[in-house]
Amino acid sequence: MSDLMKIGADFGTAGAFKPLTAGLSGAQRVSDAHGRYMQAALEGRLFSDGMTLTSISNATFTTGTLGATGTPITGVWNPLTSNKNLAILQAILGVTITAATKTGGSPFVWAMSTGNGVLTLGNAPLNRLTMVKSGSVAKGLSGIAMTGQTNALVVMLASALGGGSAGYSQVDGTVTAPSPFQVSFVENLDGSIIVPPGGILALLATTTPVAHSAASGLIWEELPILVQG
Secondary structure, eight states: OOOOOEESOOOOOTTOOOOOEEOTTSOBOOSOSSOTTHHHHHTTOEEEEEEEEEEOOSGGGBTTOOSTTOOOSEEEEOOTTOOEEEEEEEEEEEEEEOSSEEBOOOSEEEEEEOOOOOOSOOBOOEETTTSSSOSOSSEEOTTOOOTTOSSOOEEEEEOSOOOSSOSSOEEOOSSSOOOOSEEEEEEEEEEEEEEOTTOEEEEEESSOOBSEEEEEEEEEEEEEOOOOO
16 A cells, blocks of 8 residues: 555545545645534534624623623523534624713623523524524524523533623713723634533623623534443
């Protein structure tokens, strides 16, 4: 069997045997031949949900509302019957201040719950291959109340996402410098959070924002549940 490598890409279908490939310099290509999420997208396993610019100036977007009336700034529910795990890859948050007098909702945190059988609301996630909202086992919860939730959320860890003003009342004036109008953050979770069947993952503010709006997004891969050896 030849141990020679082929220079350049060598595309094939699943199950085909192909030689190792090399770059133009002859070095073996071992990573970053394409974008890190491209394979999952091409195989129809990559999905996302998001929220357009929406006011989050309400306690329902905070850790003060962990029950069924709570509204994740971004989040996802994996139905009990899905037979899939959701590997959370990336979260995006953009926060804008809408008035001179404002109070921030930061810091933001991730809250979680398991054993949730029937949520009556939720977005159909976007298939990142077809650009059509179909094919996902999950329901997106970005800006959607968790109606029908069985078990209340529990705050589990801080998020690297941020934006907006500080957690105390601020007023912009003619002398003081104004706060930033809009700030965006990306948190690369890279599969470090798995949402099992029945699980809910939600991004929440820790204080009630005043004069704040946000846009958000969540990207995940849907994987079959494998029996661990």
